[in-house]
Amino acid sequence: MEKRVIDGYAHASYKRPVRSNEELGQRSEDFYLEMDQRRTVREFDTKDVPLKVMENIILTAGTAPSGAHKQPWKFCLISDPLLKKKIRIAAEEEEKISYTSRMSATWKEDLKALGTNWEKPFLELAPHLIVVFKQSYSLENGEKHQHYYVNESVGIACGFLIAAIHNAGLVAVTHTPSPMNFLSELLKRPFYEKPYLIIPVGYAKEDTYVPDIHRKTLDEILVRY
Numbered sequence: 001m002e003k004r005v006i007d008g009y010a011h012a013s014y015k016r017p018v019r020s021n022e023e024l025g026q027r028s029e030d031f032y033l034e035m036d037q038r039r040t041v042r043e044f045d046t047k048d049v050p051l052k053v054m055e056n057i058i059l060t061a062g063t064a065p066s067g068a069h070k071q072p073w074k075f076c077l078i079s080d081p082l083l084k085k086k087i088r089i090a091a092e093e094e095e096k097i098s099y100t101s102r103m104s105a106t107w108k109e110d111l112k113a114l115g116t117n118w119e120k121p122f123l124e125l126a127p128h129l130i131v132v133f134k135q136s137y138s139l140e141n142g143e144k145h146q147h148y149y150v151n152e153s154v155g156i157a158c159g160f161l162i163a164a165i166h167n168a169g170l171v172a173v174t175h176t177p178s179p180m181n182f183l184s185e186l187l188k189r190p191f192y193e194k195p196y197l198i199i200p201v202g203y204a205k206e207d208t209y210v211p212d213i214h215r216k217t218l219d220e221i222l223v224r225y
């Protein structure tokens with residue numbers, strides 16, 4: 001790879017193949033059709049997934065762009081059954097309060113079609129949980145380093161993560177118990193990291209069903225100028 005110093009900083013030559021319009025059309029359609037198969041699955045089989053696969057998925061998330069390249073994320077991989085159980089107990093405690101007193105009637109109405117409730121067996125059944133943390137800043141040798149566009153950056157990384165899980169042939173549920181502070185304590189994370197999402201990963205339970213929901217059409221999501 002050719003390297004060059006530009007304005008005092010190292011740069012590497014970068015090339016992507018120039019494809020024909022037919023090839024672009026085919027590849028973009030193939031990828032869309034594959035991603036259109038992705039669904040949130042809430043019923044898991046206990047079948048294990050090799051650690052190497054999980055590492056590749058997390059490496060893929062780490063390829064996401066980030067504000068000023070600060071990579072303000074940390075992915076905690078939990079495969080230990082006892083720790084998964086502790087997370088389930090703590091999450092269900094919060095979810096029970098949320099479903100009975102924190103969530104609005106409209107919110108609960110909106111969730112009805114998805115069949116969710118305060119019980120989260122997937123937190124124990126899925127072979128792995130990925131808990132994503134965001135870092136508003138980092139500390140290196142006691143020195144504070146500011147991060148930028150943290151929510152946007154971590155959200156994009158989670159998109160890559162979810163796409164990688166699907167691409168590998170696995171399923172996931174994007175889970176957001178609220179509040180999530182218990183994760184910082186259970187996983188002993190430093191104070192400058194805040195929990196962002198829990199993503200259980202594994203295989204769908206045999207004979208599982210997902211809500212029969214529909215995605216907006218191109219005309220509904222695209223505005224042409």
Ligand SMILES: Cc1cc2nc3c(=O)[nH]c(=O)nc-3n(C[C@H](O)[C@H](O)[C@H](O)COP(=O)(O)O)c2cc1C
Nearest residue numbers: 038039040041042114116173174175176177210213
């Ligand atoms: C930020 C975010 C938070 C979510 N939180 C939860 C959650 O706590 N529990 C859950 O069962 N699903 C959760 N979901 C999954 C959504 O309900 C799901 O993506 C949506 O119903 C569309 O279904 P699909 O993913 O199968 O296309 C969440 C999704 C996102 C993007």
